[in-house]
Amino acid sequence: MSDRLFIFDTTLRDGEQVPGCQLNTVEKIQVAKALEELGVDVIEAGFPISSPGDFKSVVEISKAVTWPTICALTRAVPKDIDVAAQALQYAKHKRIHTGIGTSEYHIRYKFNSTQEEIIERAIACVKYAKKYVEDVEFYAEDAGRTDNVYLAKVIEAVIQAGATVVNIPDTTGYCLPEEYGSKIRYLMENVKGIQNAIISTHCHNDLGMATANTISGVLNGARQVEVTINGIGERAGNTALEEIAMILRSHKEIGITTNINTQKIHSCSRMVSSLMNMPVQPNKAIVGRNAFAHSSGIHQDGVLKNRESYEIIDPKDVGIDDNAIVLTARSGRAALKHRLHVLGVELSQEKLNEAYENFLKLADKKKDINDDDVLMLVGKDRTAMHRIKLEYLQVTSGVGVQSVASVCLNIAGEKFEAAASGNGPVDAAIKAVKKIISRNMTIQEFLIQAIDKGSDDMGKVHMQVEHEGNSFYGFSANTDIIAASVEAFIDAINKFVK
Structure with a gap:
């Protein structure tokens, strides 16, 4: 089995479905380019048929991004797939992500259908998408609560129809890690032709187990993970990209690698938080402001003697300069420019001069300037229009x-x-x-x-x-x-x- 794990980022689709986190096309392109620099393999750019704005964003992201695969979501509906294919026309590498619910909850109450009809619709949507693109991903919505025997029949059928990736979502965040891992293992061992497709995880955090379920899926054979920056997403959110990347980096004994440039994690996290107006909780793993903070005297003493006493991750590995320059009213433009660079913000000289003047005014009011203050300063020009x-x-x-x-x-x-x-x-x-x-x-x-x-x-x-x-x-x-x-x-x- 391959030891390479593909990172499928859905910040711009599932993550953006959070109320109040909607981005315009320019902002989505900015995030997509940051994800490309971060090293994600697949960017799910949107749900094209859902709105003209989503359609336009998929088109423009396809033009702006070079090497990652650009993915568009659809339902198992021909019109959805037609529109997705049109939106992906400029993508260098394109994927259509289509599928249907497979649990009894979805089959009986959402579709008022039968298991046989759902399999027929699943096969039909994959074959229809295959007319447009070679790379077709199928999602079995609510797979977490789907009977394994029936799920295996669905997955086998869509692989035979041409699916290159099969997504096994724990849509409601219900599964326990052992349960979800066993589901992936069952598919690996019981689906004929499974070697012709990549199994993908897509876990939600309703019970706080998204990351644990995702890792369990990987340990049992999944080789793609669907994640978001900062773990944002509907309800309690999705699996956090930064957590998966750093778990695999920290546990080298697992023997699975990603293409993620972990030193870009912090700046990418800050960008998404700022653009989406969604603060990162201070105790959030990897990217929270307290993730590498030590207030206990015993901890401080231990860290000063040997960082590894209380830190399993070097802050520099995720792009945090633990010897940060402290900004005060006496700091110069060079110090402000450096801090902005660390936070992933690059400004023209004119914009830097403007930000510096605002910075000095704020510094006169505050005893110290933190990263969020700096980001607010440079973000204020979003009101210019x-x-x-x-x-x-x-x-x-x-x-x-x-x-x-x-x-x-x-x-x-x-x-x-x-x-x-x-x-x-x-x-x-x-x-x-x-x-x-x-x-x-x-x-x-x-x-x-x-x-x-x-x-x-x-x-x-x-x-x-x-x-x-x-x-x-x-x-x-x-x-x-x-x-x-x-x-x-x-x-x-x-x-x-x-």
């Missing part, structure tokens, strides 16, 4: 005093002013914005999050705004939490006011 911008905000607030806010918005070059009172400074400021933007808008979710600790820290605001039955997501970061709240509200408004 907004039609509606906050020109100024003035708030009066205090104990025993009604909060009043005055707001000026720049809308397509024309300035509009309004004032309002409210139940607190944020409420007053939001009401003032609503006076100018006379639309029926409701805030459904309002999350304030400090990046680190301290009263001088930069705060991040995530906001979900409902308008005409649709939800729009806004985001901002600022040391002034009232300003960040208004900016996040305006960021959401910009997505439906044209």
Whole structure:
């Protein structure tokens, strides 16, 4: 059996299905190029028939990326496959990923069908996709809860029909590691022609076992893993790419290698987190900010004497400079440029100068500048193309005093002013914005999050705004939490006011 494991990244498809994490085409291309540098073998670029935006993204990613295989998802529907093939027309290496549910839950309740009919549909969709591309991957949705004997019949049939990769998803994250590994082993031992296809894992983290299940699948014969950066994905997420890559790197006795350049992991993680406005939990394995932090005195002493006392991974192996340059108000442009480079951000000289000026203003307000602060600084230019911008905000607030806010918005070059009172400074400021933007808008979710600790820290605001039955997501970061709240509200408004 091959000791090479193929990395199938679905950050741009399964990962992007998380509410509030949608990317535009330019951002998707940026992520795809980072994944190419990281060394992933397959990039699942989208679900082309789902929307014009997804279709366009698959087309443009196909043009922008050179050596990884570009994959497009479909249902077992001819029209889906037609559209996917069209979206992949510019890909240098292309794959259609098609399939159907195989568990009793799906067959009986989702499709109101029979096992025999499902096999027929599975064969038909693979043969139809094969007319367009040589590389066809078949997914047996909810394979984790599918009877092994029936699953083997389905997999054998689609391999005979021409499938080159067979995906065995634990769609609901239900399986135990031993159970999932046994399922892969059963297929390896009971499917005629299994040597003509690669078995792929696709595990979800509903019970916190996605990584364990994936590794169990690999140990039992799977040679492709479907993963996402930071483990993002629907519900509790998917298997994290960085965890699989570093498990195999740390456990060389397993004898299985990947093409991943692990030193690119940290910068890629930060890029995805920033673009998708989805913070990485501090204690997240490999890429969390505490992954290589030691607060216990005993641990600190042990690490200082010998790093391997408490660290099984060298931070440099995942692209973290453990001797990081500390940024203060006295740091120069070179220091800021170096830190941005470590974080995977490259700026033109003009953009660097602009970022440096903003950096100095922030450094005067904060005792120290962390990585998230730096990323927020360079990310703020994403609002440059907004039609509606906050020109100024003035708030009066205090104990025993009604909060009043005055707001000026720049809308397509024309300035509009309004004032309002409210139940607190944020409420007053939001009401003032609503006076100018006379639309029926409701805030459904309002999350304030400090990046680190301290009263001088930069705060991040995530906001979900409902308008005409649709939800729009806004985001901002600022040391002034009232300003960040208004900016996040305006960021959401910009997505439906044209």
